[in-house]
Amino acid sequence: MNIIHISTVHPNNDTRIFEKECSGLASKDHEVTLIIQSDCDEIRNNVKIKALPRYSGRLSRITFGILRAARKAFSEKGDIYHLHDPELLPLGLLLRVSGRRVVYDMHENLPEQIRTKHWIHPLIRKPLAFFISFFERLSLNRMAVVMAEKSYADHYNWVKRGQVVLNLPTVDKLMQLASSTQKNSLLVGYIGSISQSRGLLTVIEAIRKIREDGIAAKFECIGNVSRDVSTSKAYQQGVNEGWIHSPGRMPPSQGWAMIARCHIGIALLKPIGNYIDSYPTKMFEYMAMGLPVVVSDFPLYRDVVERHQCGFCVDPNDIDTIAYVIRFFIENPQKSIEMGTRGQNAVRSYYCWNIELEKLIIFYQALLA
Known part of the structure; x- marks a missing residue:
């Protein structure tokens, strides 16, 4: 298979994304490309890394970063596009509209996490969590979902195509x-x-x-x-x-x-x-x-x-x-x-x-x- 992994948030040596999923798939003779923040394009552990610029602020990352990630994603001819960040869900919908197979990797229960994020004002947490939940329902049923914890499957039992892939060690x-x-x-x-x-x-x-x-x-x-x-x-x-x-x-x-x-x-x-x-x-x-x-x-x-x-x-x-x-x-x-x-x-x-x-x-x- 030819699998394209995409993240605008995580570092290029992220344990789950690079070490476990991408390197593991490459070791099984699959062709793997990772679109992620990095200093330059390179091949590491038989994974082709396509570099995105590093952004210091959230706003620039979720605007320019996602646009650059989208351009690189659409230039690749992958069998599956595997996304790792909630901010990439709109890109996932665009990929689905264009006929691509998309997998979203749920690293965390985001609405639940938002309710405890100290950097989000307490008055905003609950409505923001509600909005995220609403948008997830709109988008995740249009793609396949990989869940890093069994408990997510209970919270997201409405997902049509899901698979728990625990974040266990190599x-x-x-x-x-x-x-x-x-x-x-x-x-x-x-x-x-x-x-x-x-x-x-x-x-x-x-x-x-x-x-x-x-x-x-x-x-x-x-x-x-x-x-x-x-x-x-x-x-x-x-x-x-x-x-x-x-x-x-x-x-x-x-x-x-x-x-x-x-x-x-x-x-x-x-x-x-x-x-x-x-x-x-x-x-x-x-x-x-x-x-x-x-x-x-x-x-x-x-x-x-x-x-x-x-x-x-x-x-x-x-x-x-x-x-x-x-x-x-x-x-x-x-x-x-x-x-x-x-x-x-x-x-x-x-x-x-x-x-x-x-x-x-x-x-x-x-x-x-």
């Missing part, structure tokens, strides 16, 4: 890292967006509590740091004292090489919006690397962790309990190793990207048929 590289890296039994790891809503300030307070008890635990904290964390006294003090290492956002290969040194993987998201009903991909990535996990006590997460006995589920607001389970792992290294091994085996069998990639390919083939 485990081979992560397992190789785990086998070749020496772990530090006092190092707690987190990778992803660093914000209060993702529980980072609570984790920092828990690690501080452990350190006050004489255990020299450190925190490897990789990702973009939001203002609500960067301006907090606890974060600043931890960085200044040297027990928080926060290098910012890094390419996935570099970030995971640093997480591989950790002893514990953390994913303590707050009970907000989509978090409750969406798998945190990092949980499976920690498991693939043999790390026992400490995750939020949500039913979806608990089903995985308790079934495979690979960590603990705790209240993401309970500093004392978080401190207790981190301390448990540090003081019981053999049990930590056993939990990590069980998690690694579970990922290999049930929660890896290869399974999801086959689902995506079968979905494409059904559309072409």
